[in-house]
Amino acid sequence: xxxxxxxxxxxxxxxxxxxxxxxxxxxxxxxxxxxxxxxxxxxxxxxxxxxxxxxxxxxxxxxxxxxxxxxxxxxxxxxxxxxxxxxxxxxxxxxxxxxxxxxxxxxxxxxxxxxxxxxxxxxxxxxxxxxxxxxxxxxxxxxxxxxxxxxxxxxxxxxxxxxxxxxxxxxxxxxxxxxxxxxxxxxxxxxxxxxxxxxxxxxxxxxxxxxxxxxxxxxxxxxxxxxxxxxxxxxxxxxxxxxxxxxxxxxxxxxxxxxxxxxxxxxxxxxxxxxxxxxxxxxxxxxxxxxxxxxxxxxxxxxxxxxxxxxxxxxxxxxxxxxxxxxxxxxxxxxxxxxxxxxxxxxxxxxxxxxxxxxxxxxxxxxxxxxxxxxxxxxxxxxxxxxxxxxxxxxxxxxxxxxxxxxxxxxxxxxxxxxxxxxxxxxxxxxxxxxxxxxxxxxxxxxxxxxxxxxxxxxxxxxxxxxxxxxxxxxxxxxxxxxxxxxxxxxxxxxxxxxxxxxxxxxxxxxxxxxxxxxxxxxxxxxxxxxxxxxx
Numbered sequence: 007x008x009x010x011x012x013x014x015x016x017x018x019x020x021x022x023x024x025x026x027x028x029x030x031x032x033x034x035x036x037x038x039x040x041x042x043x044x045x046x047x048x049x050x051x052x053x054x055x056x057x058x059x060x061x062x063x064x065x066x067x068x069x070x071x072x073x074x075x076x077x078x079x080x081x082x083x084x085x086x087x088x089x090x091x092x093x094x095x096x097x098x099x100x101x102x103x104x105x106x107x108x109x110x111x112x113x114x115x116x117x118x119x120x121x122x123x124x125x126x127x128x129x130x131x132x133x134x135x136x137x138x139x140x141x142x143x144x145x146x147x148x149x150x151x152x153x154x155x156x157x158x159x160x161x162x163x164x165x166x167x168x169x170x171x172x173x174x175x176x177x178x179x180x181x182x183x184x185x186x187x188x189x190x191x192x193x194x195x196x197x198x199x200x201x202x203x204x205x206x207x208x209x210x211x212x213x214x215x216x217x218x219x220x221x222x223x224x225x226x227x228x229x230x231x232x233x234x235x236x237x238x239x240x241x242x243x244x245x246x247x248x249x250x251x252x253x254x255x256x257x258x259x260x261x262x263x264x265x266x267x268x269x270x271x272x273x274x275x276x277x278x279x280x281x282x283x284x285x286x287x288x289x290x291x292x293x294x295x296x297x298x299x300x301x302x303x304x305x306x307x308x309x310x311x312x313x314x315x316x317x318x319x320x321x322x323x324x325x326x327x328x329x330x331x332x333x334x335x336x337x338x339x340x341x342x343x344x345x346x347x348x349x350x351x352x353x354x355x356x357x358x359x360x361x362x363x364x365x366x367x368x369x370x371x372x373x374x375x376x377x378x379x380x381x382x383x384x385x386x387x388x389x390x391x392x393x394x395x396x397x398x399x400x401x402x403x404x405x406x407x408x409x410x411x412x413x414x415x416x417x418x419x420x421x422x423x424x425x426x427x428x429x430x431x432x433x434x435x436x437x438x439x440x441x442x443x444x445x446x447x448x449x450x451x452x453x454x455x456x457x458x459x460x461x462x463x464x465x466x467x468x469x470x471x472x473x474x475x476x477x478x479x480x481x482x483x484x485x486x487x488x489x490x491x492x493x494x495x496x497x498x499x500x501x502x503x504x505x506x507x508x509x510x511x512x513x514x515x516x517x518x519x520x521x522x523x524x525x526x527x528x529x530x531x532x533x534x535x536x537x538x539x540x541x542x
Contacts, residue, residue, distance in 0.1 A: 115346045293320075
């Protein structure tokens with residue numbers, strides 16, 4: 007085994023701040039190859055994808071197969087190069103910042119961070135509660151007190167897992183992957199068995215086709231399904247061999263995603279009525295329905311009752327759903343919070359916000375603020391759930407999907423810029439035809455975002471066929487203003503963060519630190535040489 011070597015790159019080459027050079031001493035090297043892969047799998051493969059894509063109909067999986075080839079695989083190649091070349095903590099933030107400057111990096115990290123508490127408190131927590139009510143409470147609804155007690159416990163356990171070092175938090179991703187490896191095949195086999203016993207009630211093979219209308223309706227959902235390959239790069243400085251392990255995780259996660267999405271979604275579409283799997287909550291209901299093959303029945307009014315082995319297997323599946331959703335939330339928070347913490351160290355956000363706990367090496371302060379925001383969103387969503395304003399809350403949740411894609415709108419052009427801006431930096435993995443791939447991926451993401459912010463653009467802009475439920479008849483204008491209003495608020499917050507990050511001159515701080523540290527300590531990230539591996 008070769009010893010690690012360190013390239014003495016001057017800190018000024020990447021304009022690293024003294025705060026980052028100092029804070030990186032708190033990062034702990036707890037990520038091995040398996041941990042990097044498990045983290046990546048939890049970030050990308052989610053139950054939400056199976057449910058949402060299946061609910062979109064047969065064209066969704068057809069377009070998913072196409073986009074897996076023309077989008078997911080090229081995107082994986084881009085992330086493999088970026089993550090193995092620029093192994094900075096807060097990777098996605100740093101890629102954009104190095105390419106386009108601090109303000110662009112601040113905007114990307116703030117948008118990425120704000121969507122996480124929205125997703126945790128507004129979507130994932132509700133699904134966990136639905137699973138608990140379905141499998142452990144015989145379908146009865148929790149009281150308001152029980153709802154808040156259970157939901158807030160879920161949120162703050164997620165925050166607690168983020169606060170501890172990855173030496174402890176890695177077990178979340180380990181159990182998250184194991185739960186997926188058991189739950190998704192179990193669900194797929196059970197769906198097929200349900201079809202043989204009760205007959206195929208889904209679509210026919212002739213319904214699978216491709217049309218422009220189908221692309222407009224499904225591309226945001228499909229791109230969202232493929233999100234997350236970049237997440238683990240946010241913890242690059244906490245990895246033992248980042249340059250070797252990140253490409254390894256990216257390509258294997260891509261292969262797993264295509265397999266674990268394609269087969270169960272196809273089984274659902276062929277067996278179950280499309281309207282029976284409507285979003286995450288619908289996935290839970292569908293799972294309970296098909297589990298009647300192990301014991302139970304379906305009443306004429308559609309009420310599902312489990313009995314015998316169905317009760318025990320249903321309870322087991324309920325536990326696996328909760329573990330899967332929990333691991334998804336924890337890994338996404340680990341990524342987005344580390345990105346914003348890096349922005350704080352780098353002068354793109356208030357420095358105090360990103361403070362890293364010396365004992366755990368995690369951004370505890372930022373994690374706790376995330377928990378407070380997620381809790382507030384949960385309470386607000388619960389109070390507005392039955393009122394007219396609920397649809398505005400729903401727009402904020404759907405915007406979380408757009409916010410994730412907006413980060414890609416910065417990363418893919420940055421890939422081209424960084425290749426030209428830093429041509430001499432060693433690249434363990436290098437993509438061919440980088441200009442063509444960069445332009446193509448940027449255009450695909452831009453089109454996907456347009457269908458979230460302006461549904462039907464390119465066909466029947468804001469037509470009723472494309473508007474979300476609750477907005478039909480508004481002629482799109484309020485929806486349009488709401489979506490761009492939320493985006494505008496995020497940009498304002500990011501700009502304010504950048505201004506606050508510049509409160510202390512980086513030049514003065516660098517001079518002050520340089521007087522206290524030896525000159526050879528002001529270097530960029532170590533470029534390690536990993537042991538030889540036959541994994542290419």
